[in-house]
Amino acid sequence: MTLWMGKLLLLSLCAVCLLGVLKGKTPALAIPVSLAACGVLLSLLLPTLETLRADLSGMAQAAGMDTGLFAPVVKVLAITEVTHLGAELCRDGGEKGLAAGLELCGTAAALVCVLPLAKKALELIGAIGA
Amino acid sequence: MDVNLIFQVAAIGILVAVLNQLLIRSGREEQAMMTTLAGLIVVMMILVREISSLFELIKRTFGL
Numbered sequence: 663m664t665l666w667m668g669k670l671l672l673l674s675l676c677a678v679c680l681l682g683v684l685k686g687k688t689p690a691l692a693i694p695v696s697l698a699a700c701g702v703l704l705s706l707l708l709p710t711l712e713t714l715r716a717d718l719s720g721m722a723q724a725a726g727m728d729t730g731l732f733a734p735v736v737k738v739l740a741i742t743e744v745t746h747l748g749a750e751l752c753r754d755g756g757e758k759g760l761a762a763g764l765e766l767c768g769t770a771a772a773l774v775c776v777l778p779l780a781k782k783a784l785e786l787i788g789a790i791g792a
Numbered sequence: 793m794d795v796n797l798i799f800q801v802a803a804i805g806i807l808v809a810v811l812n813q814l815l816i817r818s819g820r821e822e823q824a825m826m827t828t829l830a831g832l833i834v835v836m837m838i839l840v841r842e843i844s845s846l847f848e849l850i851k852r853t854f855g856l
Contacts, residue, residue, distance in 0.1 A: 673795060680802040688812060690828060691805035694835045698801045701839070701846055705793035712853050736854050 666710075670703060693755050700747055731782075737775045741768055793842050801835050808832075 677699035684692040715736070722732065745768025752761035808831030815824035 673798070677798050677802075680798070680805075684802065684805045684809065687809035688805055688828060688831075690832055691801075691808060691835060694832070694839055695798065695801050695805055697839055698797050698842070701793050701843055702795055702798055705846055705849065706795075708849060708853055715854060733855075740850065740854070 666706075670706060673702065673706075674699065689755075693751060696751060696754060700751070731779065734775050734779050738772045741772045741775065744768070745771075793846050797838075797842060801838065804831055804835055 677695065681692050681695055684695060719732070745765055749761040749764050749768075752758070752764060808828055811827045812824045815821070815827060
């Protein structure tokens, strides 16, 4: 795991050095390099996330919990991270308004994903109260 | 998404920057702008394809 983190660190530093060269000369092409670096880091992270997901699902099943309840949580986490990355990339390009708009869209998308859980929770409360 | 993607995109960016500077210094600003735009379009086409495949991989990995 330490070697893997070291590899990611070196990759990020290479991207930062390349961005340093590009930002002075062609700022328009610096953002795509930054986006490509983020995409590569995410794709390198995926196997670790898959292992984590499998282990957490196993623990939830062993505890007798409904694993279907975790799908909205995973969706909201993914939406949060994509929104955060996208907003920061927009701020890197000097577009704070665009970043704010993207964050608003991400919040709305996360709320839509959480609605089924909220409805289930309200039904449970209603069933307990009745 | 391969690690080489970063270096491919950066190489295109550096090439475009060099061509941009050459064209500006020889007095061809419009062609320099068109070269920059062409480089940007090429890079965005590569990135859109790769990001689309990344999202598909995320959906498959998490079963979303």
